[in-house]
Amino acid sequence: MTTPASNENQCSPRSVVSDVVAIVPAAGVGKRMGAACPKQYLTIGNKTLLEHTVHYLLDHPKVSKVVIAIGAEDDYFHSTSLANDDRVVVTIGGAERADSVLAGLSATHAEWVMVHDAARPCVRHEDIDALIEAATSHANGALLASPVRDTMKRANTEGCVDHTVCREQLWHALTPQMFRRDLLLTALQRALEQSLAVTDEASAIEFAGGTPKLVVGHADNIKVTQPEDLALAAFFLTQRS
Numbered sequence: 001m002t003t004p005a006s007n008e009n010q011c012s013p014r015s016v017v018s019d020v021v022a023i024v025p026a027a028g029v030g031k032r033m034g035a036a037c038p039k040q041y042l043t044i045g046n047k048t049l050l051e052h053t054v055h056y057l058l059d060h061p062k063v064s065k066v067v068i069a070i071g072a073e074d075d076y077f078h079s080t081s082l083a084n085d086d087r088v089v090v091t092i093g094g095a096e097r098a099d100s101v102l103a104g105l106s107a108t109h110a111e112w113v114m115v116h117d118a119a120r121p122c123v124r125h126e127d128i129d130a131l132i133e134a135a136t137s138h139a140n141g142a143l144l145a146s147p148v149r150d151t152m153k154r155a156n157t158e159g160c161v162d163h164t165v166c167r168e169q170l171w172h173a174l175t176p177q178m179f180r181r182d183l184l185l186t187a188l189q190r191a192l193e194q195s196l197a198v199t200d201e202a203s204a205i206e207f208a209g210g211t212p213k214l215v216v217g218h219a220d221n222i223k224v225t226q227p228e229d230l231a232l233a234a235f236f237l238t239q240r241s
Contacts, residue, residue, distance in 0.1 A: 017062060017111075017112050017132055017136050018062055019062070019064045019110060019111075019112070020062050020063050020064065020110065020112045020113065020114055020132065020178070021063070021064060021065045021066070021067060021108045021110035021112070021113050021114075021181075022054075022057045022063050022065070022066045022067070022113070022114050022115070022116055022176065023066075023067045023069070023101060023104035023105065023108075023113055023114070023115045023116070024050070024053065024054060024057075024066055024067070024068045024069070024104075024115075024116055024117075024118050025069050025093055025097050025100035025101055025104065025115070025117070025118065026038075026040045026050055026068050026069060026070050026071075026077075026093070026100070026118035027069050027070055027071040027072075027074070027092075027093030027094065027095075027099075027100045028040075028071075028097070028118075029071075037076060038071070038074075038076065039119050039224055039225075040053075040118040040119055041076040041080075042224070042230060044121070044230065044233060044234045044237060045234075045237075047081075048076075048080055049118065049119050049121055049224060049233070050068070050077075050080065050082065050118050050119075051080055051081055051082060052121035052237065053116065053117075053118055053119070053120060053121040053123075054066050054068065054082055054088065056121065056123065056125075057116060057123075057128075058085075058087055058088075059125070060125050060128050062128075062132060063114075063128075064087070064110075065087050065088070065089060065108070065110075066087065066088050066089070067088075067089045067090075067091060067104040067107045067108055068082065068088060068089070068090050068091070068104075068118075069091050069092065069093030069094075069100035069101070069103045069104045070090060070091075070092065070093060071092070071093060072092050072093075077090065089107050089108070091103045091104060091106070091107040096198075097198070097199070097200075098188055098191070098192055098198040098204070099192075101115055101184075101188060101201060102185070102188055102189070102192075105181060105184065105185045105188070108181065109181070110181055111180060111181060112135070112136070112178065112179075112180060112181065113178070113179065113180075113181045113184065114128075114131065114132075114135075114175075114176035114177065114178035114179075115175060115176060115177050115178075115184075115201050116175045116176040116177075117175045117223050119223055119224040119225070120174070120175055120221060120222065120223045120224070121224075121233055121237060122220050122221050122222060122233055122236040122237060122240070123144070123174075123175075123176065123217075123221045124217075124218055124220075124221065124240075127144055127215070127217045127218055127221065128176065130144075130215050130216075130217075131143070131144055131176055131178050131215050131217075132178065134213045134215045135178035135179065135213070138212070138213040139210075140179070140183070140205055140210035140211055140212045140213070141177070141178055141179030141180065141183065141184070141202075141205060141210075141212045141213070142177070142178055142179075142212055142213035142214070142215050143173060143174065143175070143176075143177035143178070143200070143201075143202045143212050143213075143214065143215065144174040144175060144176060144177070144215050144216075144217030144221065145171040145172060145173050145174055145214045145215065145216065145217060146171065146172045146174060146216070146217055146218075146219050146221075147170070147171055147172075147216070148167045148170040148171060148172060149167075150167070151164060151167065152164065152165040152166075152167050152170065153165065171214055173200055173202060174217045174221050175200070177200060177201045177202050177212070179201065179205065179212070183205070183210075184201055184204065184205070186208070187201075187204040187205050187207065187208040187210070188201070188204045190204075190207070190208055191203075191204045191207045191208070194207070220236045222236070
């Protein structure tokens with residue numbers, strides 16, 4: 001059974017990777033968007049967010065396939081261009097993100113996987129390059145992240161400031177996050193067995209004792225969560241094109 005390396009042995013010889021499978025959990029409904037459809041099917045131009053995200057992942061030379069975990073009641077996916085792409089594998093996700101990622105891991109036997117949010121279409125190839133470089137030379141994988149720039153406040157139960165949190169060494173976790181498949185599979189299974197709150201894949205590795213490498217990613221790699229995020233993502237995509 002594969003387990004995270006101890007803190008005393010974080011670096012490992014870099015593997016030459018030419019075949020990475022991306023897993024995109026897309027079974028959520030995105031309630032905070034207040035839209036008539038799940039947020040991954042909102043459109044920018046003539047493409048859904050999911051199409052923008054997956055097509056850009058597939059455009060990367062080291063991403064061979066994308067596994068998409070959709071909801072059991074998803075009535076939207078089969079009307080997208082992804083439904084007829086032989087580089088896309090579809091599986092049924094679960095109620096929580098971790099369930100969908102596990103379903104994606106079960107659908108591939110690739111040595112290396114990277115997990116990426118469906119509603120994060122603005123990731124850059126140069127950041128993916130840096131992520132692959134870091135993940136393959138670090139025993140516990142790696143994730144894109146952005147250093148916290150703003151002053152951080154912790155609130156009390158009444159919604160007032162309790163105290164200011166030191167922002168040094170605080171990071172916003174982004175995606176993709178990249179790990180050896182068997183390492184992530186084992187870590188996720190253990191976390192769920194212990195009813196631990198797995199908010200991203202790196203947290204599962206952390207619960208198992210691992211310390212994934214933080215890789216600085218561009219701040220425009222935003223996740224569309226609120227209605228105003230859609231216009232911002234559209235702007236960033238226009239700038240990229």
